[in-house]
Amino acid sequence: MAASAGTAAAPRRVRARPPGAWIVRARAWDVSLRLDAPALTVGTAMAALAAAALVLSLTMGDFPVEPREVVRALTGGTADPMVNHIVVQMRLPRALTAAGVGAALAMSGMLLQRLAHNPLVSPDVIGINAGAAAAATAAIAVLGGTALQVAGFALGGAVATAVLLYLLAYQRGVSGNRLVLLGIGVSAVLGSVTSYMITRADIDTAQRATVWLTGSLANRDWAHVATIAAALAVLTPLALGLSRQLRLLQLGDDLAVALGGRVRLARGGLLLTAAGFSALATAVAGPVAFVALAAPQIVRRLLAERAVGILPAAGCGAVLVLLSDALARTGFGGGELPVGVVTGILGAPYLLYLLARSNRTRG
Amino acid sequence: MAAPATGTTYAGAAARTSQHERTSEAGLLRGAGARGAGLAVAALVTAAVALASLLVGREVLSPADVYAAYADFTGSDTDLIVTHLRVPRTLAGVGVGVALGVAGAVVQGVTRNPLGGPGILGVNVGASLAAVLAITFLGVTAVNGYVWFAFVGAAVATVVVYGVASLGSDGVTPVKLALAGAAMSALLGSVTSAVILRDRTSLDEYRFWSVGSLAGAESQMLAQALPFAAVGLVMAVALVRQLNALALGDELAQALGLRLWLVRLLGGVTVVLLAGTATAAAGPIGFLGLAVPHAARALAGPDYRWIVPWTAVLSPALLLTADIVGRVAVRPEELQVGIVMALVGAPVFIYLVRRQRRAGM
Numbered sequence: 128m129a130a131s132a133g134t135a136a137a138p139r140r141v142r143a144r145p146p147g148a149w150i151v152r153a154r155a156w157d158v159s160l161r162l163d164a165p166a167l168t169v170g171t172a173m174a175a176l177a178a179a180a181l182v183l184s185l186t187m188g189d190f191p192v193e194p195r196e197v198v199r200a201l202t203g204g205t206a207d208p209m210v211n212h213i214v215v216q217m218r219l220p221r222a223l224t225a226a227g228v229g230a231a232l233a234m235s236g237m238l239l240q241r242l243a244h245n246p247l248v249s250p251d252v253i254g255i256n257a258g259a260a261a262a263a264t265a266a267i268a269v270l271g272g273t274a275l276q277v278a279g280f281a282l283g284g285a286v287a288t289a290v291l292l293y294l295l296a297y298q299r300g301v302s303g304n305r306l307v308l309l310g311i312g313v314s315a316v317l318g319s320v321t322s323y324m325i326t327r328a329d330i331d332t333a334q335r336a337t338v339w340l341t342g343s344l345a346n347r348d349w350a351h352v353a354t355i356a357a358a359l360a361v362l363t364p365l366a367l368g369l370s371r372q373l374r375l376l377q378l379g380d381d382l383a384v385a386l387g388g389r390v391r392l393a394r395g396g397l398l399l400t401a402a403g404f405s406a407l408a409t410a411v412a413g414p415v416a417f418v419a420l421a422a423p424q425i426v427r428r429l430l431a432e433r434a435v436g437i438l439p440a441a442g443c444g445a446v447l448v449l450l451s452d453a454l455a456r457t458g459f460g461g462g463e464l465p466v467g468v469v470t471g472i473l474g475a476p477y478l479l480y481l482l483a484r485s486n487r488t489r490g
Numbered sequence: 491m492a493a494p495a496t497g498t499t500y501a502g503a504a505a506r507t508s509q510h511e512r513t514s515e516a517g518l519l520r521g522a523g524a525r526g527a528g529l530a531v532a533a534l535v536t537a538a539v540a541l542a543s544l545l546v547g548r549e550v551l552s553p554a555d556v557y558a559a560y561a562d563f564t565g566s567d568t569d570l571i572v573t574h575l576r577v578p579r580t581l582a583g584v585g586v587g588v589a590l591g592v593a594g595a596v597v598q599g600v601t602r603n604p605l606g607g608p609g610i611l612g613v614n615v616g617a618s619l620a621a622v623l624a625i626t627f628l629g630v631t632a633v634n635g636y637v638w639f640a641f642v643g644a645a646v647a648t649v650v651v652y653g654v655a656s657l658g659s660d661g662v663t664p665v666k667l668a669l670a671g672a673a674m675s676a677l678l679g680s681v682t683s684a685v686i687l688r689d690r691t692s693l694d695e696y697r698f699w700s701v702g703s704l705a706g707a708e709s710q711m712l713a714q715a716l717p718f719a720a721v722g723l724v725m726a727v728a729l730v731r732q733l734n735a736l737a738l739g740d741e742l743a744q745a746l747g748l749r750l751w752l753v754r755l756l757g758g759v760t761v762v763l764l765a766g767t768a769t770a771a772a773g774p775i776g777f778l779g780l781a782v783p784h785a786a787r788a789l790a791g792p793d794y795r796w797i798v799p800w801t802a803v804l805s806p807a808l809l810l811t812a813d814i815v816g817r818v819a820v821r822p823e824e825l826q827v828g829i830v831m832a833l834v835g836a837p838v839f840i841y842l843v844r845r846q847r848r849a850g851m
Binding site for chain 2: 245246247248252295298304305307308309311312313315316318319320322323325326333334337338341416417420421424464465467468469470471472474475476478479482483484485
């Protein structure tokens, strides 16, 4: 199929050390980290933006709180115990969960897009989310499970699907393209199982399942924060460590091997890392659509030609989900909407705008 | 329709690629003889499936019953089943199958993205949103009530996707088209979710419509939809050489005298006509438009002069097989074709993907 010419990035000259880059090597673990001044700037800006979005999100709700008060509540408490309680106990866990889910989804999407050389590849496409969704829908429709059971089922479904995909795709190594195609096949099967359960359920159950399938952060507490924080703490260093291999993989396998890349190992590691990010994010918040696809693309278009770092994408995903959830909680009058509805409404126009004013950048 | 470029300059251009590509991309069937013979066999299989679709269901009929229903119509139950249920449903299956499959092949060619199905240009979500709005705000409920809403929604969404992708200094590129389609899908899908989560009646209608079904097919609606799909099919056939040239990449295609913008525009119109009509008739059926062109490529290689006919023959076979299975699997109930199709088609698709030594893409 001739699409290798299509969305695949044209191979570019990759210099070992672009201007303004420092390389930090830790020989003992054979890991090196390129620190690249512009990417670092963007990363810092994204982190600042995420912090601002977090504060903004904490000010919003039925009981508005001044941003100053929010900062004070976070840094040691205000005089007003009521404000402390609302900000720290009620809003903060949900906001932190939103940020963590956004960052995890964005990194998952970033790794997969780079692995497959295809901007449409996200965890929604390769079947991991479909596995989580089918298991969670079963928990809702068949068992009438509690929120915790649903999350557990979702995680189990995601992990089982990832393992199945890996076994299906493994033929003397795993190729990104084959994995994506197999993922589409597996997604189709699992998706039809999910649809079947929803058409068989009564309307209340169907509604509950639909909310979960859209992605929601309602009633998220510190347990969810801990889950997603642990996921990020374990997987982000892995993603960063393997990202040098990503740059090699972009050159094509033969060249990557010649330059000393361990292609098979790197690809397997990157896939598992991406799957882990999306599995945990989905278990915590449901399969929030579009973040994994959009965040890397938005950052990429803001950074134009430069190879995009993983952390800026994570920051962008965190901002997107934080703001979306703040709007979902407050912006629509009459009850709240699932966050997954708002991510598309908020993120898609921005991505469309970036596309519309793009100039000759590589895809 | 004026062909965007004339002559045989790039007839089979995609077949004349480098040695490396040829080894990794040739289909399972080598040579025009094998592909032609294979196509004939596939066509026979499709015909057999279509016949089975006339005979099998809650009432199992004989070919004589079907013949008698038209030759000697008495108004008996059997005659009515044939003329009002089986025949429209089978025709709908053939039409929707061909339309979705070929639309998928054209999308993959125009966007040069093997992961694109008709859905990627916003066709499905546009149709779904229009249908949901018709249900919610206009109180339309009968399946045929929102057919044309769905068609218009599909067309509008695709026009907007093309419009956005064509802005900017570099014009329409395959990547921008794919991304604009994905973003539009997310946006419209979000709005659809927001509406159905606010309104239980809509959710109840939508959850059944959204899986796709051939059960509601009626002769009158099919007759109205047919001209649109037929024009789309003719356009798709007329575009095969241009799609082959596009597969070589923009620069090379332009060097061969191809007007890229025109090919992409005609491709977009083709997809709206085919996929928009199919979605309006049967609901948003996924997977088929993405998977069947892939299977065709795996069997017959990368040349669109083969991919399009193979897709057109295989798609209705898959869709009708799924529909027949759905009719008999849980009798007296039925399973919607969209649900069964993934269960029937995906394992075959997975097998084909695994068969390809290199996932040539």
